[in-house]
Amino acid sequence: MSSHTSDTVCPLPGRTTSLGNVVVDGPLPDRPDGRALLPARAYTGAAEFALEQDRLFSAGWVWAGYAHWLAEPGAVHPITIGGKPLLMVRGDDDRIRVFHNSCRHRGMALTEEPLVVHRRLQCAYHCWAYRLDGSLSTAPYYGRERGAKVEPEVAATLGLLPVACHVWAGMVFVDLSAAHTDPQVCARDFGERLAPLLTRWDHIDFGRLNLAGERRYDVAANWKLVVENFLDFYHLPFVHPQVGAVTAALDVDDVALHPDIMGGSYPRGAVGKADKTDRVLPWLGDVPAERLERQDIFCVFPNALLFLEADWFQVIGYHPLAPDRTVEHMAVFVDSAAAGAEFEPAREQLTEVLWRVNEQDLPILQRLQAGRHSPAADATNLVSHWDQVTALFQQRVAKRMGGY
Ligand SMILES: [Fe+2]
Numbered sequence: 001m002s003s004h005t006s007d008t009v010c011p012l013p014g015r016t017t018s019l020g021n022v023v024v025d026g027p028l029p030d031r032p033d034g035r036a037l038l039p040a041r042a043y044t045g046a047a048e049f050a051l052e053q054d055r056l057f058s059a060g061w062v063w064a065g066y067a068h069w070l071a072e073p074g075a076v077h078p079i080t081i082g083g084k085p086l087l088m089v090r091g092d093d094d095r096i097r098v099f100h101n102s103c104r105h106r107g108m109a110l111t112e113e114p115l116v117v118h119r120r121l122q123c124a125y126h127c128w129a130y131r132l133d134g135s136l137s138t139a140p141y142y143g144r145e146r147g148a149k150v151e152p153e154v155a156a157t158l159g160l161l162p163v164a165c166h167v168w169a170g171m172v173f174v175d176l177s178a179a180h181t182d183p184q185v186c187a188r189d190f191g192e193r194l195a196p197l198l199t200r201w202d203h204i205d206f207g208r209l210n211l212a213g214e215r216r217y218d219v220a221a222n223w224k225l226v227v228e229n230f231l232d233f234y235h236l237p238f239v240h241p242q243v244g245a246v247t248a249a250l251d252v253d254d255v256a257l258h259p260d261i262m263g264g265s266y267p268r269g270a271v272g273k274a275d276k277t278d279r280v281l282p283w284l285g286d287v288p289a290e291r292l293e294r295q296d297i298f299c300v301f302p303n304a305l306l307f308l309e310a311d312w313f314q315v316i317g318y319h320p321l322a323p324d325r326t327v328e329h330m331a332v333f334v335d336s337a338a339a340g341a342e343f344e345p346a347r348e349q350l351t352e353v354l355w356r357v358n359e360q361d362l363p364i365l366q367r368l369q370a371g372r373h374s375p376a377a378d379a380t381n382l383v384s385h386w387d388q389v390t391a392l393f394q395q396r397v398a399k400r401m402g403g404y
Contacts, residue, residue, distance in 0.1 A: 026256075026389065026392055027391045027395050028383075035379070035380070035381065035382070036394065037391055037395055037404075038224070038394045038404050040372045042222075042397070043323065043369065044372050044373060046323060049320070051401065052401065055402070056397070057082035058083070058177060059176065059177040061173045061174070061175045061189075061194075062081055062082070062174055063173055064081055064086070064088065064098065064165070064171075064173060065077060065079050065088055065329070066172065066317070066331060067096060067167050068211050068214075068331075070088055070089070070096055071090075072090065073093075073094060073132065074092075074116045074117045074118055074119065074132065075114070076088070076114065076115050076116070076117060076121055078112055078113070080319060081174055081176060084176060085100070085101035085102065085109050086099065086100060086101050086163060087101045087110060088165075090132070092119065093133075095183070096165065096167050097132075097133065097162065098164075098172070100162075100163060102161070103123040103128055104136065104159070104160065104161075105123065105125070105126055105158075106125055106126070108125045110130075117132075119132065120137050127140050130159065134161075135155070136150065136155045136156075136158040136159050163178075163181060164176075164181045164185075165181075166187055166190040168194070169206040169315075169333075170211070171315060175189070193260070196258045197261050197300065203285070203286075203287050204285055204287065204308065204310075205285025205286070206284070206313075208335050208336045209335075209336070211333055212312070212347045212351050213355075214329065214330065214332075215330050215355055217358065217359075217362065218325070218327055221325075221365035222323055222324060222326065222369055223302075223318060223320035224394075225365055225368045225372075226316075227305065227393055228390045230297070230316065231263060231264070231389045231390055233249045233264055233266075234387070237249055240360055252264040252265070252266045253266070254389045256389075257298070260300065261300055261301070262392045262396075263299055264296075264297050265295065265296050267294055267295075280346075281335065281338040281343060281346055281350070282334075282335045282337040284311060284333075287310050292310050301393075301396055301400075303318050305317070311338070312332060312350060313332070313333040314330070314354055315332075316329070317329050328358075332351050332354055334347060334350075
Protein backbone atom coordinates (compact mmCIF):
# COMPACT_ATOMS: atom_id res chain seq x y z
CA MET A 1 0.00 0.00 0.00
CA SER A 2 1.55 3.23 -1.08
CA SER A 3 0.00 6.17 0.64
CA HIS A 4 2.56 8.81 -0.07
CA THR A 5 1.70 11.13 -2.89
CA SER A 6 3.26 14.27 -4.25
CA ASP A 7 1.37 15.89 -1.39
CA THR A 8 3.49 13.99 1.10
CA VAL A 9 4.18 15.57 4.47
CA CYS A 10 7.09 13.26 5.24
CA PRO A 11 10.16 14.82 3.69
CA LEU A 12 12.43 12.35 5.44
CA PRO A 13 12.36 8.77 4.21
CA GLY A 14 10.06 6.49 6.15
CA ARG A 15 10.88 2.91 6.97
CA THR A 16 8.61 -0.05 6.63
CA THR A 17 8.21 -2.50 9.46
CA SER A 18 7.46 -6.18 9.10
CA LEU A 19 3.82 -5.36 9.77
CA GLY A 20 3.68 -3.11 6.76
CA ASN A 21 3.24 0.04 8.78
CA VAL A 22 4.67 3.18 7.35
CA VAL A 23 6.70 4.41 10.28
CA VAL A 24 7.78 7.94 9.72
CA ASP A 25 10.86 9.69 10.89
CA GLY A 26 8.81 12.82 10.49
CA PRO A 27 9.57 16.40 9.61
CA LEU A 28 11.68 17.33 12.61
CA PRO A 29 15.39 17.38 11.96
CA ASP A 30 17.51 14.83 13.73
CA ARG A 31 18.66 17.11 16.49
CA PRO A 32 17.49 17.38 20.08
CA ASP A 33 14.78 19.94 19.45
CA GLY A 34 13.10 22.20 16.94
CA ARG A 35 10.78 25.14 17.14
CA ALA A 36 7.04 24.47 16.88
CA LEU A 37 5.76 24.82 13.32
CA LEU A 38 2.79 27.00 14.29
CA PRO A 39 3.03 30.38 16.03
CA ALA A 40 1.30 30.90 19.39
CA ARG A 41 -1.25 33.25 17.76
CA ALA A 42 -2.56 30.27 15.78
CA TYR A 43 -3.96 29.04 19.10
CA THR A 44 -5.30 32.33 20.44
CA GLY A 45 -6.19 34.68 17.57
CA ALA A 46 -9.77 35.34 16.43
CA ALA A 47 -8.71 36.07 12.85
CA GLU A 48 -6.68 32.85 12.67
CA PHE A 49 -9.63 30.90 14.06
CA ALA A 50 -12.02 32.36 11.48
CA LEU A 51 -9.64 31.55 8.64
CA GLU A 52 -9.28 27.96 9.89
CA GLN A 53 -13.06 27.60 9.92
CA ASP A 54 -13.07 28.45 6.22
CA ARG A 55 -9.95 26.66 5.01
CA LEU A 56 -9.88 23.57 7.24
CA PHE A 57 -13.46 22.96 8.34
CA SER A 58 -15.39 24.17 5.27
CA ALA A 59 -13.32 22.22 2.74
CA GLY A 60 -12.85 18.48 2.60
CA TRP A 61 -14.34 15.77 4.79
CA VAL A 62 -14.94 16.81 8.38
CA TRP A 63 -16.39 14.88 11.32
CA ALA A 64 -19.89 16.22 11.96
CA GLY A 65 -21.50 13.99 14.58
CA TYR A 66 -22.74 10.50 15.39
CA ALA A 67 -25.35 8.49 13.54
CA HIS A 68 -26.87 7.48 16.90
CA TRP A 69 -27.84 11.11 17.50
CA LEU A 70 -30.53 10.37 14.90
CA ALA A 71 -32.15 7.38 16.52
CA GLU A 72 -35.33 7.20 14.44
CA PRO A 73 -36.85 8.48 11.19
CA GLY A 74 -37.81 12.12 11.64
CA ALA A 75 -34.91 12.81 14.02
CA VAL A 76 -33.34 16.22 13.33
CA HIS A 77 -30.05 17.29 14.89
CA PRO A 78 -28.52 20.74 14.36
CA ILE A 79 -24.74 21.10 14.21
CA THR A 80 -22.32 23.85 13.23
CA ILE A 81 -19.43 23.02 10.92
CA GLY A 82 -16.96 25.63 9.74
CA GLY A 83 -19.20 28.24 11.35
CA LYS A 84 -22.12 27.16 9.17
CA PRO A 85 -25.38 25.94 10.75
CA LEU A 86 -26.36 22.52 9.39
CA LEU A 87 -29.08 19.97 10.06
CA MET A 88 -28.59 16.23 10.19
CA VAL A 89 -31.87 14.48 9.39
CA ARG A 90 -32.85 10.80 9.36
CA GLY A 91 -35.39 10.17 6.62
CA ASP A 92 -38.36 7.84 6.40
CA ASP A 93 -36.03 5.67 4.31
CA ASP A 94 -33.67 5.54 7.34
CA ARG A 95 -30.98 7.43 5.42
CA ILE A 96 -29.11 10.26 7.08
CA ARG A 97 -28.96 13.48 5.08
CA VAL A 98 -27.39 16.82 5.90
CA PHE A 99 -28.77 20.21 4.86
CA HIS A 100 -27.95 23.84 5.39
CA ASN A 101 -30.02 24.95 8.37
CA SER A 102 -31.68 27.85 6.59
CA CYS A 103 -35.27 28.13 5.39
CA ARG A 104 -35.35 28.86 1.66
CA HIS A 105 -37.77 31.75 2.19
CA ARG A 106 -36.21 34.16 4.71
CA GLY A 107 -33.26 32.09 5.85
CA MET A 108 -34.32 31.37 9.41
CA ALA A 109 -32.60 28.43 11.09
CA LEU A 110 -35.27 25.74 11.19
CA THR A 111 -34.25 24.52 14.65
CA GLU A 112 -31.42 25.06 17.09
CA GLU A 113 -32.36 22.07 19.24
CA PRO A 114 -32.53 18.37 18.37
CA LEU A 115 -36.10 17.25 17.72
CA VAL A 116 -38.15 14.47 16.21
CA VAL A 117 -40.72 15.43 13.59
CA HIS A 118 -43.40 13.46 11.81
CA ARG A 119 -42.55 13.47 8.11
CA ARG A 120 -42.22 17.26 7.83
CA LEU A 121 -39.88 19.85 9.24
CA GLN A 122 -41.59 23.20 9.51
CA CYS A 123 -40.13 26.69 9.69
CA ALA A 124 -41.77 28.63 12.52
CA TYR A 125 -41.71 31.96 10.64
CA HIS A 126 -44.10 31.47 7.67
CA CYS A 127 -44.75 27.75 8.17
CA TRP A 128 -42.94 26.54 5.08
CA ALA A 129 -42.56 22.79 5.54
CA TYR A 130 -39.93 20.44 4.17
CA ARG A 131 -40.01 16.68 3.74
CA LEU A 132 -37.25 14.65 5.37
CA ASP A 133 -35.45 14.42 2.00
CA GLY A 134 -35.24 18.23 2.01
CA SER A 135 -37.84 18.87 -0.68
CA LEU A 136 -40.39 21.64 -0.15
CA SER A 137 -43.73 20.20 0.91
CA THR A 138 -45.90 23.25 1.51
CA ALA A 139 -45.62 27.03 1.58
CA PRO A 140 -48.98 28.28 2.87
CA TYR A 141 -50.64 31.12 0.93
CA TYR A 142 -47.60 31.18 -1.40
CA GLY A 143 -49.70 32.79 -4.19
CA ARG A 144 -51.44 35.03 -1.65
CA GLU A 145 -54.61 33.00 -2.04
CA ARG A 146 -56.28 30.50 0.19
CA GLY A 147 -55.31 26.96 -0.80
CA ALA A 148 -52.89 28.06 -3.54
CA LYS A 149 -50.20 25.46 -4.17
CA VAL A 150 -46.64 26.23 -5.16
CA GLU A 151 -46.11 25.31 -8.80
CA PRO A 152 -44.17 22.04 -8.89
CA GLU A 153 -41.38 23.51 -11.00
CA VAL A 154 -41.02 26.36 -8.51
CA ALA A 155 -41.21 24.05 -5.50
CA ALA A 156 -38.44 21.94 -7.03
CA THR A 157 -36.07 24.90 -6.69
CA LEU A 158 -36.99 25.64 -3.08
CA GLY A 159 -35.83 22.53 -1.24
CA LEU A 160 -33.34 22.71 1.62
CA LEU A 161 -29.83 22.97 0.22
CA PRO A 162 -28.06 19.63 0.66
CA VAL A 163 -24.53 19.08 1.93
CA ALA A 164 -22.29 16.16 0.92
CA CYS A 165 -22.33 13.62 3.73
CA HIS A 166 -21.28 10.07 4.43
CA VAL A 167 -21.83 7.76 7.39
CA TRP A 168 -18.98 5.48 8.42
CA ALA A 169 -18.34 3.55 11.65
CA GLY A 170 -21.19 5.25 13.49
CA MET A 171 -19.97 8.71 12.49
CA VAL A 172 -21.38 11.30 10.10
CA PHE A 173 -18.88 13.20 7.96
CA VAL A 174 -19.64 16.21 5.75
CA ASP A 175 -17.78 18.04 3.00
CA LEU A 176 -18.98 21.62 2.60
CA SER A 177 -16.83 22.14 -0.49
CA ALA A 178 -18.01 19.09 -2.45
CA ALA A 179 -19.46 19.75 -5.89
CA HIS A 180 -21.82 16.79 -5.62
CA THR A 181 -24.10 15.58 -2.87
CA ASP A 182 -25.24 12.35 -4.53
CA PRO A 183 -24.78 9.58 -1.92
CA GLN A 184 -22.90 7.29 -4.29
CA VAL A 185 -20.48 10.04 -5.28
CA CYS A 186 -20.03 10.90 -1.60
CA ALA A 187 -19.37 7.26 -0.69
CA ARG A 188 -16.75 6.93 -3.43
CA ASP A 189 -15.07 10.20 -2.57
CA PHE A 190 -15.01 9.45 1.16
CA GLY A 191 -13.73 5.93 0.49
CA GLU A 192 -10.87 7.31 -1.59
CA ARG A 193 -9.97 9.84 1.07
CA LEU A 194 -9.93 7.23 3.85
CA ALA A 195 -8.59 4.36 1.73
CA PRO A 196 -5.31 3.86 3.65
CA LEU A 197 -7.16 3.61 6.95
CA LEU A 198 -9.99 1.46 5.60
CA THR A 199 -7.41 -0.97 4.22
CA ARG A 200 -5.46 -1.04 7.46
CA TRP A 201 -8.68 -1.72 9.37
CA ASP A 202 -10.29 -4.12 6.92
CA HIS A 203 -10.28 -6.85 9.61
CA ILE A 204 -12.79 -4.85 11.65
CA ASP A 205 -16.53 -5.10 10.98
CA PHE A 206 -17.68 -1.53 11.64
CA GLY A 207 -21.24 -2.59 10.87
CA ARG A 208 -21.25 -4.39 14.24
CA LEU A 209 -20.49 -1.32 16.35
CA ASN A 210 -22.72 -0.86 19.36
CA LEU A 211 -22.57 2.26 21.50
CA ALA A 212 -21.20 1.52 24.98
CA GLY A 213 -21.28 5.13 26.17
CA GLU A 214 -20.91 8.76 25.23
CA ARG A 215 -19.77 11.89 27.05
CA ARG A 216 -19.53 15.55 26.09
CA TYR A 217 -16.59 17.64 27.26
CA ASP A 218 -16.34 21.41 27.08
CA VAL A 219 -12.61 21.96 26.74
CA ALA A 220 -11.01 25.33 27.50
CA ALA A 221 -8.41 24.98 24.77
CA ASN A 222 -7.83 25.50 21.09
CA TRP A 223 -8.84 22.54 18.91
CA LYS A 224 -5.27 22.02 17.72
CA LEU A 225 -4.11 21.40 21.27
CA VAL A 226 -6.81 18.74 21.57
CA VAL A 227 -5.32 16.97 18.54
CA GLU A 228 -1.72 17.47 19.58
CA ASN A 229 -2.42 16.08 23.03
CA PHE A 230 -4.20 13.08 21.54
CA LEU A 231 -1.12 12.40 19.39
CA ASP A 232 1.29 12.97 22.28
CA PHE A 233 2.49 9.59 23.52
CA TYR A 234 5.26 11.15 25.63
CA HIS A 235 2.84 12.38 28.33
CA LEU A 236 1.12 9.02 28.85
CA PRO A 237 3.20 7.74 31.79
CA PHE A 238 3.16 11.14 33.52
CA VAL A 239 -0.48 12.17 33.18
CA HIS A 240 -2.04 8.73 32.85
CA PRO A 241 0.19 6.45 34.95
CA GLN A 242 -2.62 3.90 35.10
CA VAL A 243 -2.20 3.02 31.40
CA GLY A 244 1.30 1.69 31.86
CA ALA A 245 4.89 2.50 32.65
CA VAL A 246 7.20 4.58 30.47
CA THR A 247 8.07 1.44 28.55
CA ALA A 248 4.51 1.42 27.14
CA ALA A 249 4.97 4.85 25.60
CA LEU A 250 8.40 3.80 24.32
CA ASP A 251 6.69 1.03 22.35
CA VAL A 252 4.52 3.40 20.32
CA ASP A 253 5.50 3.74 16.65
CA ASP A 254 4.74 6.90 14.70
CA VAL A 255 2.59 6.16 11.68
CA ALA A 256 1.54 8.41 8.79
CA LEU A 257 -0.86 6.67 6.43
CA HIS A 258 -1.65 9.78 4.42
CA PRO A 259 -1.05 13.53 4.84
CA ASP A 260 -4.49 13.65 6.51
CA ILE A 261 -4.18 10.47 8.61
CA MET A 262 -1.48 10.40 11.26
CA GLY A 263 -0.97 8.77 14.62
CA GLY A 264 0.64 5.81 16.28
CA SER A 265 0.55 2.11 16.76
CA TYR A 266 1.47 0.08 19.82
CA PRO A 267 1.70 -3.60 20.67
CA ARG A 268 -1.35 -5.09 22.34
CA GLY A 269 -0.85 -5.25 26.07
CA ALA A 270 1.73 -2.50 26.10
CA VAL A 271 -0.69 0.05 27.44
CA GLY A 272 -2.01 -1.82 30.43
CA LYS A 273 -4.67 -3.92 28.76
CA ALA A 274 -5.41 -5.74 31.99
CA ASP A 275 -6.19 -2.44 33.68
CA LYS A 276 -8.77 -1.43 31.08
CA THR A 277 -11.08 -4.36 31.56
CA ASP A 278 -10.69 -7.57 33.47
CA ARG A 279 -12.99 -9.38 31.14
CA VAL A 280 -12.19 -9.36 27.45
CA LEU A 281 -15.08 -8.27 25.26
CA PRO A 282 -15.88 -10.04 21.97
CA TRP A 283 -13.80 -8.82 19.03
CA LEU A 284 -15.25 -6.30 16.58
CA GLY A 285 -15.99 -8.93 13.96
CA ASP A 286 -13.99 -11.93 12.88
CA VAL A 287 -10.53 -10.66 13.76
CA PRO A 288 -7.72 -13.04 12.77
CA ALA A 289 -5.13 -13.69 15.46
CA GLU A 290 -2.28 -12.07 13.55
CA ARG A 291 -4.22 -8.80 13.40
CA LEU A 292 -4.52 -8.62 17.19
CA GLU A 293 -0.91 -7.65 17.64
CA ARG A 294 -1.07 -3.89 17.26
CA GLN A 295 -3.51 -1.19 18.33
CA ASP A 296 -3.96 2.10 16.54
CA ILE A 297 -4.41 5.74 17.48
CA PHE A 298 -5.12 8.05 14.53
CA CYS A 299 -6.22 11.57 13.80
CA VAL A 300 -8.30 11.80 10.64
CA PHE A 301 -7.65 15.44 9.86
CA PRO A 302 -8.98 17.70 11.11
CA ASN A 303 -11.38 16.56 13.83
CA ALA A 304 -11.85 12.80 14.20
CA LEU A 305 -9.61 11.19 16.82
CA LEU A 306 -9.86 7.43 16.62
CA PHE A 307 -8.54 4.73 18.94
CA LEU A 308 -9.02 1.14 17.81
CA GLU A 309 -8.42 -2.04 19.75
CA ALA A 310 -9.70 -5.44 18.63
CA ASP A 311 -12.62 -5.28 21.04
CA TRP A 312 -13.44 -1.58 21.30
CA PHE A 313 -13.41 1.57 19.24
CA GLN A 314 -13.13 5.02 20.80
CA VAL A 315 -13.95 8.24 18.95
CA ILE A 316 -13.38 11.80 20.02
CA GLY A 317 -15.06 14.05 17.46
CA TYR A 318 -15.04 17.72 18.28
CA HIS A 319 -16.41 21.08 17.21
CA PRO A 320 -14.21 24.16 17.63
CA LEU A 321 -16.37 26.95 19.05
CA ALA A 322 -13.79 29.68 19.70
CA PRO A 323 -9.99 30.02 19.72
CA ASP A 324 -9.99 28.83 23.33
CA ARG A 325 -13.06 26.57 23.37
CA THR A 326 -13.62 23.14 21.87
CA VAL A 327 -16.53 20.78 22.49
CA GLU A 328 -15.56 17.11 22.41
CA HIS A 329 -18.06 14.33 21.83
CA MET A 330 -16.41 11.16 23.03
CA ALA A 331 -18.02 7.80 22.30
CA VAL A 332 -16.97 4.23 22.97
CA PHE A 333 -18.25 1.41 20.80
CA VAL A 334 -18.08 -2.35 21.31
CA ASP A 335 -19.20 -5.29 19.21
CA SER A 336 -22.95 -5.93 19.00
CA ALA A 337 -22.25 -9.31 20.65
CA ALA A 338 -21.03 -7.34 23.68
CA ALA A 339 -24.26 -5.35 23.98
CA GLY A 340 -26.00 -7.77 26.34
CA ALA A 341 -26.41 -7.54 30.11
CA GLU A 342 -23.72 -10.18 30.71
CA PHE A 343 -21.09 -7.75 29.38
CA GLU A 344 -22.40 -4.70 31.20
CA PRO A 345 -19.78 -4.79 33.99
CA ALA A 346 -16.98 -5.12 31.42
CA ARG A 347 -18.41 -2.30 29.30
CA GLU A 348 -18.74 -0.05 32.34
CA GLN A 349 -15.24 -0.85 33.51
CA LEU A 350 -13.87 -0.06 30.06
CA THR A 351 -15.74 3.21 29.61
CA GLU A 352 -14.90 4.40 33.13
CA VAL A 353 -11.20 3.93 32.40
CA LEU A 354 -11.48 5.76 29.07
CA TRP A 355 -13.50 8.69 30.51
CA ARG A 356 -10.95 8.94 33.32
CA VAL A 357 -8.03 9.15 30.88
CA ASN A 358 -9.75 11.90 28.90
CA GLU A 359 -10.71 13.81 32.03
CA GLN A 360 -7.10 13.74 33.21
CA ASP A 361 -6.23 15.65 30.03
CA LEU A 362 -8.72 18.50 30.56
CA PRO A 363 -6.68 20.56 33.07
CA ILE A 364 -3.56 19.88 31.00
CA LEU A 365 -5.29 21.29 27.91
CA GLN A 366 -6.51 24.34 29.82
CA ARG A 367 -2.97 25.12 30.95
CA LEU A 368 -1.50 24.47 27.51
CA GLN A 369 -3.95 27.10 26.25
CA ALA A 370 -3.06 29.53 29.05
CA GLY A 371 0.61 29.13 28.18
CA ARG A 372 -0.03 30.13 24.57
CA HIS A 373 -0.53 33.73 25.74
CA SER A 374 3.06 33.87 26.99
CA PRO A 375 5.65 35.59 24.78
CA ALA A 376 7.73 32.47 25.43
CA ALA A 377 5.15 30.34 23.58
CA ASP A 378 6.79 31.14 20.25
CA ALA A 379 9.99 29.60 21.58
CA THR A 380 8.60 26.21 22.56
CA ASN A 381 10.47 23.16 21.33
CA LEU A 382 9.34 19.97 19.70
CA VAL A 383 11.60 17.04 20.46
CA SER A 384 12.55 14.94 17.47
CA HIS A 385 12.45 11.69 19.46
CA TRP A 386 8.85 12.19 20.59
CA ASP A 387 7.04 14.92 18.70
CA GLN A 388 7.27 13.87 15.05
CA VAL A 389 3.54 13.19 14.76
CA THR A 390 2.71 16.51 16.41
CA ALA A 391 5.03 18.14 13.88
CA LEU A 392 3.30 16.29 11.04
CA PHE A 393 -0.04 17.60 12.26
CA GLN A 394 1.25 21.17 12.58
CA GLN A 395 2.82 20.92 9.16
CA ARG A 396 -0.51 19.78 7.72
CA VAL A 397 -2.35 22.68 9.34
CA ALA A 398 0.18 25.17 7.99
CA LYS A 399 0.01 23.68 4.49
CA ARG A 400 -3.79 23.60 4.33
CA MET A 401 -3.89 27.17 5.66
CA GLY A 402 -1.48 28.31 2.96
CA GLY A 403 1.14 29.22 5.52
CA TYR A 404 0.87 30.51 9.05
FE1 LIG B 1 -3.54 12.35 27.72
